[in-house]
Amino acid sequence: MNRVAILSSPEYAKCREKIAEGLDLLNFNEDVRGKKVLLKPNLLSARTPDSSVTTHPEIVRAVAEIFLRRGAKVSVGDSPARVSTIAAARVAGIESVCRELEIPLVDFDDPVSVVLEEGTYRNFEIARPVLEADLVVNLAKLKTHSLTLVTFGVKNLFGCIPGARKQGWHFRARNMIDFSRMLLDLARYLKPSLTILDGVEGMDGNGPSNGRKIYPGIVALSRNVFSLDDAIAELFQVKHSKVPLLRMAREENLVGEYEIVGDAPVPSRLVLPETNYIAVYGAGFLRHFVTKFPKIDKKKCIECRNCERTCPVGAIDINRFRIDYSKCITCYVCHEICPENAIVFKRRFNI
Template sequence: MGNGSQTKRVAILSSPEYKKCREKISEGLDLIGFDETLRGKKVLLKVNLLSARSPESCVTTNPLFVRAVAELFLGRGAEVSVGDSPASVSTSVAGYASGISQVCKELGIPLLDFDDPVQIVFDEGTYRSFLISKPVLETDLLINLPKLKTHALTRVTLGVKNLFGCVPGAKKQGWHFRVRNMKEFSKMLLDLAVHLKADLTVIDGINGMDGNGPSNGRIIKPGIIGMSRDVFALDDAIAELFGVNHSKVPILQIARDRGLVGDYDIVGDEVHPEKLLLPETNFIGVYGAAIPRRIVTKFPKIDRERCRSCRVCENACPAKAIDINRFAIDYNKCITCYVCHELCPEDAIVFTRRLFK
């Protein structure tokens, strides 16, 4: 990842509409010096396919964005594939709803389901053992295509967070149960990103989401594309651009503290998006102590009027704390991972403060 001893470059480009994003992405590749020889190489586009949502919902990487990147790499002679591992549905179902399956079909490239895990153990890091999808390990270049969004647990979900999708399907639930607070979860995500070494990250920020994301927040239209060969520098620059306080977002602050970000230059267009509205779940980042944590942390609650008893939240809950038959959450079990809120298709998980469980 990155440019060795050369200064890292982050490209920020203005792109108000998807119809012209291919030209801007091509411009960005030149600006950051991405000039690798690609002919005959396997290139995997790791998209955000969180769930079966339409492009208009701004939950998944937009299909026109995926098409633009795929066409650029196909044009350089690469063997391109697309993949992800949604938490609640199959990749094919999410791909169809998002429009990405149609793009893959038209371009004649495969849409891969990350359902073939391989255990990898690394020498360094807080968290060293991961189950990683086999196609991720077998590709020549890993191209990371996240969606610009906020996230109830990690506060923002950009390039680093998107790489969590390289952990297959239900295996992600195990991490939520094992790593039970925002700070430790962020450490795990950073370790994973260090190990995976994405060759390029291109953030779809043409349309995005803030507030209580990543699937039930407020749709925004910043009209930007962020690009870098260094995922940590890119996330840092995007957060700065949107006025995010790094000290309140562990995934950003810890990356700085570990020296993962370093110095970087910003190139491209001058843009001035509105400040990103962060989730209301844990507004000052308190961990550990029970009572202080409950004062500042909001817990999930089922909105009976919105709930359609689809049981997506119940099935996905790592702690098995949800009983849809009673519209109840057992707060003695709840680990506030917010997977229920993340995956609910009806926005039926709301947040409430609970001083006593």
């Protein structure tokens, strides 16, 4: 039976001892001497640690120190949106951790094509450092997400796909169900050796970068990323039936049986994004009535053009503050990468 360790951790200053305790509860005693251990944080964009958008640097430090003391060759890597890995890591406080611990910070700019033996989506391009690591340690952040509704361990692995190739997946897997199925296929293939969730501070509402900052005060660990996501959803009273990523993981027997160990944090409720998932299940013509579409808030927009450049279908024209809704696939990438929360959600009849 899988184990998911969930421990109370109200402050980052003590997260190292909590993570070490969690590893003991999981009986994670692998001999990692001389092995390549890649830490994959959530490094979505160049945001400061107090924004709760990225994995906190103290989580990265704690995990890196634990594996270094076990004799592993540790590195840190991710593929942020719109900026280089080093630029995002510098703002997020992770670059300084890597420098202090003398561990490499690696770019995910060298894709390798892989073909999966099972799943709906079988052709992926994955960053070479991920494939060459002996152990991948998935350092996720507890947040909500405008497309997938939640982003825990499974969603964090999407960062193993390099750069602009992520945009291609938003174009290929255009709705919540298809995108969630792709994430499940990817996670099943990558199968991280360990997933650690930074829930000391997190985000709900219209995440993953412009939601409400919350203070869950937990860290969670598991060898099985699907079990961890399932357990966290239970803790935060998220209905699996309403979140395709969670529901399909159960239906496809990826979650399995698991037990929760730790000090039993108090259950809470996670406020999901206001984007409407009903349209995913309905007929196509209903999409215009029940789905919330992105709209540019002219008062907040600073014309950085991040949204315009990253839109996978080229639907955004910042010169006119206009979104072409005949092209828009409601992937919400524009909202995800906006640094000023200048993308709001509206139903079509209110636009």
